[in-house]
Amino acid sequence: MSERLTRADVVHVARLARLTLGDAEVQSFTLELADILAHAHDVASLDTAGVVPTAHPLPLVNVLRADVIRPGVDRTEVLAMAPWAEDDRFRVPKILGETT
Amino acid sequence: MALKNGWELVVGLEVHCELATNTKIFCSCANQFGDEPNTNICPVCLGLPGSLPVLNHMAVEFAMRIGSALHCRVEPSIFHRKNYFYPDMPKDYQVSQNDEPINVDGYLELPDGFRVGIERAHMEEDTGKTQHMGSSGRIHGANYSLVDYNRAGVPLVEIVSRPDIRTAEQAKAYVAELRSILVATGASNGKMEEGSLRVDANVSVRQPGHEYGTRCEIKNLNSLRSLTRAIEYEANRQIDLREAGERIVQETRHWNEEDGRTSSMRSKEEAMDYRYFPEPDLVPIAPSAEWVAAVRDALPLMPADRRRLLSEATGGELAPGSDPIVTIVDQGLDALVLGAVAHGGDGRRAVNRVANEVVTAEQGARLNIAGFAALLVMEAQAKLTSTQAKAVLVEMMETQASDPAAIATARGFQAMDSGVAETLVDELIAAHPAEFERLRAGDTKVAGFFVGAAMKASGGKADGKLVTGLLRQRAGL
């Protein structure tokens, strides 16, 4: 990629990645990510016409499981690990939904 | 319903269907509606660190059945991760099929013969359930939310139609038809009230012949009634905007059942960037030709084929999309009709009797097919009037009796001789001159009065049609 990574890109990506970044972090990530991506130029600019991407090094297919119920985990054990549980469920702060 | 000022509606539907498997799509937890919160959970469907998915064989099988029933090509496919953050999604990505889905390019035939194209029917996992706590009980104005992951990882097939639908009624017919197909394949229980089927509608409007307009996606359509109301509301909203010279913003909108409106979901500029990439924890699905053929061959007849068979049984007198035939297929009463025809019953009469008098599968189950056929034959041979035949049919269902002749005899039913009928009609005219005058003057509703009187006088033996005919003759109509 020839375009240079900008501060605005970093802010956008941080929002996508759900990371609250301070100004200093935005600043340093802008420089560091641009640097790493510059090193990736050899890959980004390579002529790969006709090359099939490898998503996986193994040529496995159709790995399937029988549709048989097996015991899971006890909810008390799991809810005990939750930051906040209420009424046998996981409690979270309010979710922004539709506007009115 | 036609839209105002010549606008044309364009609708494409995305139907999420929960599969009727025993277990979830990627783990061995029970796929069970209505259990205590967070009781069907394990490291996999909770997205615990280190857990890995393994695909459920039956989920693939059901997906292939759905694809075959919708005339799709079943293709080699892979799973992708669809990345977005939401508390009811344990991994904060959804495992779904993106550009290589298992089923592509099919169609669904509505009862009236109209075909809606199916773009794809792909597999994915369901999310957990969030309950919004606070004064309203709705997402807006809630103070906090509680999450239950029992539903997380329940297998879904998402059926995406092409934008071929042109009216709200057609959308409703599409979902109803799709529901019967899904139930017929055994892949779904079809219970919309339990969320087994969930519909999103992509709605736009245009002037006929023009390009598609900008569409809005409406979510939260939990019933056929919501579907048609929401589409109509949304179409009118868009028309009003367009006619006022405003632009439609492509967005997701939420249907509010209580106020009957759609409203914009909070628009997030990043919401559309799902950063799909192939799911590295799963391997491709490549069903063999034999597997695909075996699934296709094992499918039962689909509703469209069944309607066609019933229509043929009436010698084409009733169209496949006619109400009685649609009712019979909906209720699964085909076997009763086709069986009666095989036993010599008349097809059209069989269809009408089953659709109007038997009506439900439970009633149908109480009826002996040969006995029902014999009843149809008696009626056809004018041994019973239609009123008498109906009464016999009701008794056969009540008592599970199989011999209509015995019931008719016990009740003293026999068709009234036409000479007796003429005498009776003349007596009634003489007894009710004022009513007869009104009939002569063209008030045909009075005929009903005379038929009723004839029935009463004859103890139900009179043939209503015959009485009406004689009356009209006497009245010179």
Add this chain to the structure above:
Amino acid sequence: MSAPTRTVVTVSTGDPGTAANIAADVRAGRRTAVDVLAQHFARIDAHEGDVHAFNLVLRQQAGEQAATVDAAVAAGIDPGPLAGIPVALKDNLCTRGIETTCSSRILEGWKPPYSATVVQRLAAAGAVAVGKTNLDEFAMGSSTENSAFGPTRNPHDHTKVPGGSSGGSAAAVAAGFASIALGSDTGGSIRQPASLCGIVGMKPTYGLVSRYGLVAYASSLDQIGPFAHTVEDAALLLENIAGHDPADSTSIDAPPPSLVAAVRRGRADGVPGLRVGIVEELSGEGMSSDVLARLDVAVDRLRTAGATVGHVSVESTKLCLSAYYLIAPAEASSNLSRYDGVRYGLRVSQGAANVEEMMANTRAAGFGAEVKRRIMLGTYALSAGYYDAYYGQAQKVRTLIIEDFRRAYQQFDVLITPTSPTTAFSFGDKTADPFTMYLTDVCTIPSNLAGDPAISVPCGVGDDGMPIGVQLLGPALSEAVLLGAAAVIEKGN
């Protein structure tokens, strides 16, 4: 930092011997597992304060496991092929009811409700888990300096890093805290610390060892593998954790290979006729001279044992580093999304008006700088408009690498390279510039991208007296061949 001291195991009285010896003695009733464990705990007590190999020492549980092993022996029941062997577990392997942190604040205090398949297999084979070892946070790093709980020191020189990300496991074995250990290797995270700490480390063929219960960094690259003092111990450990697992869809459905026998064969018979290729791109530029000198020694040993040696060019290895730093962060960005403060681990609610802000604040507080950097990089590489140029392109490069290696393996049975371009470096040397740190993985990354096995085996020391390892690479499922050849190199030490 304390003054340079050493806590390395040397053969002396009190040396518990190899893992193979321990198991043989314990099974035969010549030694008790409790005694063996006490020897290791004595070393932990003496040196763990300096080395900091562990996030958690399982004093009580290990004692109970050892006692169970001894009770079985006393009852005439064979406790299994790993009877009484003290093993250290990288702290990204889930252990039921026992804290599993990945050396991250975001998982601090989390006790999984289940154990990784490898952890279950070790227990079933009679091994005794002594502790959870330190790592670069979520296995992202090459020095263990990225741990949220402080760095691990190289037992050979406490001013030097142990390598990473499995630095704690490598140091635990090198320091004699455990006889063997498990690590995970995504771009060299077993082999590089093994090399820097002077022990054996192996990354198996992708799919040979179940990943179920290994907290994912980059799913298509991660593999669990062994650390050991000897090649035979590495083979013994690998043999007992390998094999099909229905809980991992990417697990190879084949019986586990026979590996210890291959090591013994190599040691006894050498490697007659084995064709060894020196990878040109990884045996010159960028490698320090002492490292290259030891590579020559290893090659000589193989030649003496009957191998024929040649040079081979694997050109696409030059692209591996770039491809890796697109693929691994991309997968990581998705794998690490689940740490959102909802179900387990850290939650930072303060100042959050809604769940989105809670998630973003939790992740900002819970992740360290390198983890954030890779999440950012990976998110960018997958985002709209960049997928094709970055992630998509890197996946195609992966195909080229696989094809390149396939060509090389038509001429050669195994390939040889240094494991790491240098010996262990000092704390802080490479933390200022992320890319400098990434360069330390240049030799190890190719086999992760190809999914092939590779082993690092010690071969002497460098000018600074610090250990140097050489790396052997082979095609998929060639573990037995690699271990046999590694035994030849080891024999010369």
